[in-house]
Amino acid sequence: MPVAPVVALSHGGGPLPLLGDPNHKTIIYSLKNRVPRILGLGTPSQPRAIVLVTAHWTTELPTISSGKSHDLLYDYYNFPEESYSLKYPAPGEPDIATAIRAAFEEAGLQPRLDEKRGWDHGVFVPLTLVNPKADIPVVQLSVLRSEDPATHLRMGAALARLRADNIAIVGSGFASFHNFSTMRSVRNLPPAQFAVFKADSDEWNSALTTAVSAESMDSRWDGLKAWRRMPHADRMHPPGGGEHFMPLVVCAGAAGEGEGAKFYKDQYSGLDIFTYYWGGEQVE
Template identity: 35%
Template structure:
């Protein structure tokens, strides 16, 4: 059930003296943290995700998660205090359809997010029934395995316009000063029909372009290159459909003037993929 949101009179939480970073992470496939047989393939990703609390240096008040696995006609924020689970994958062992990541939601954060978007002139709705999808619970199992940090999900908007999602991130930037960790969850390569060694060349071409864009370009150049991402080498081979790339636009919008650091990289993930994750901070 969704409801349209107008700008509420919501006061921001007291600011923390140090602004939090923003992350764009690769979330991996399906329920991988619950599958020991997948541990070797995911060892490097798991290590990078588990290191995020050390990098941050404190436990945030809450996490706002933008997952590639939730799209709506209007940006929609998850507003339930105790989200259920959405097993949005197929072909995995029966027990993986019984797993739970039992973090709490945060209606107060959902209201704050809705207020920020409405104040920025961005249409927003609230969903009081939406559960957690695996773009959230799989990486969060590695980041905060005890599920002791409230998590609110925010959808992408159908149409997947890069500029709209950069604007979304800009509207959310204030949360970084309110002890809310923004995590954009996708994959830097997502072509399910081209995995393995045959995908190495296009994956590397796109990953090299992405690294240059994130690490070498000026903030203004970075923003423009992401808007024009389809001009990148092997862009449509790496992302036949761009829902797993669009969370990056939100992350960059929320940290538009900040530097990026690559916090995870592999050249032969799942047999041949070049993949990367990034942190943005001052």
Template identity: 35%
Template sequence: MKFPTYFISHGGGPWPYMDDLRHAMRALEMSLRDIPRQIGVTPKAVLMISGHWEDEVFSVMASPQPTMVYDYYGFPAHTYSVIYPAPGAPALASRVRALIGAAGLPARLDVERGFDHGTFAPLAVMYPDADVPVIQLSLQARLDPAQHLELGSALSSLRDKGVLIIGSGLSYHNLRCFGPPARAPSQAFDGWLQDTLIRSSPADRLARLIDWGKAPAARLAHPRGDHLLPLMVAVGAATTEAGHCIYHEDNIFGGVTASSFRFGSAANE
């Protein structure tokens, strides 16, 4: 079975561990909980590309038991002691590094990196028993979209081997423009995403993603692009396959339009 790939909007901070935020993000939670149903079987491992990890080269988490990275601020004390105890997958990490290197891209293993909230927050909803091995893969710090599409292509063969590839970011990420002021730019950029990912041909989709900075409200929606680049990896690993919107909400974070996408068919389709 060839798994689809995903780009998910992962929500705010450690939201699954806070009752009020979890209630506010109910629609997001339901979309994440539905992903295991969509793929139909338990994956052998999850490969997560998080918008919260950048490195000079593509770095692959290689610890057999990853630690935690509490990369958020101002949340309740208990959220700085939560543990998502999923095992790592060192053999898969070595395979990922080899695939990236074979594509002519620089890569290294990192035995110290732990799970950041771009990984553990959504996975706490998707696989709450933490019984699926997980590795993270960093972004490359230059945030070049073409290079991240190439990265996805290099990893595509893993989809036939029981590895679920997920790009974890946010379809809108401007921490200085949340709430009501975010309504117009997030809607404009989301409309471009829907058109690009669902209604464009595969070739046009790639071209539009490479030039994403020309999209409506692009730099208001993503001043840096770190939370968008995981999308490029998900698309690059499923270049010719159809995009599907699996989550869409018009008023998250007080005014933000946000979406998540699947590339490829669900098991039950």
């Protein structure tokens, strides 16, 4: 049985990728083409389930969706009417949710099951593009309000055992850049000021890629535990607002010793947006 991959993808803004927003052109392309190849969709190595860590479910304790099916949670505002009738009817998988709870308990965490909460747009927006057939069971997992990187790394390490059962781990966030006030202003910056900001963004992405790509688990974990000390981290993710970074941390924790990250870049508002992954087919 193949070892399933881990992918920390960038999901885009609200339902905009499903509406063909031009600012999401490369993100849409990657979700429709690159991520399916990494996951091996349509091949004998296709995962039998996906555990999806979403930036849009923040809880005190690790919480796992455990229903046989889940409604969608349209957790966004002021978008076109069609955004509120989207469907993604993939099944849940209670047995895998229970296995995750057991793995978390063994790791000293205090997990909770939730059979009621709907899948938020961090789940159904990217997965609609990645796997429109909706034929792979999905288990949704929260990130923690504490934003403690060590705990999120432990969550990932506990999930790692699922990969041997061909269960993929997918983090859905926006690790390179998620700061609403800056996102709004960067599009209107004069060229010279934009160039300065992009240089800062590139420096941040370079430091992040160095940490995430470390093949040594100790080096990878040490680098991500100190992510707030990376250059420009607080501009890319405001203090107390790092929830879109946490899915990447969980994914990095699920990567094994000697398993270096691969990555690809998309463009968003003229900035490089990185997706990191471990295992699966290398994509350009």
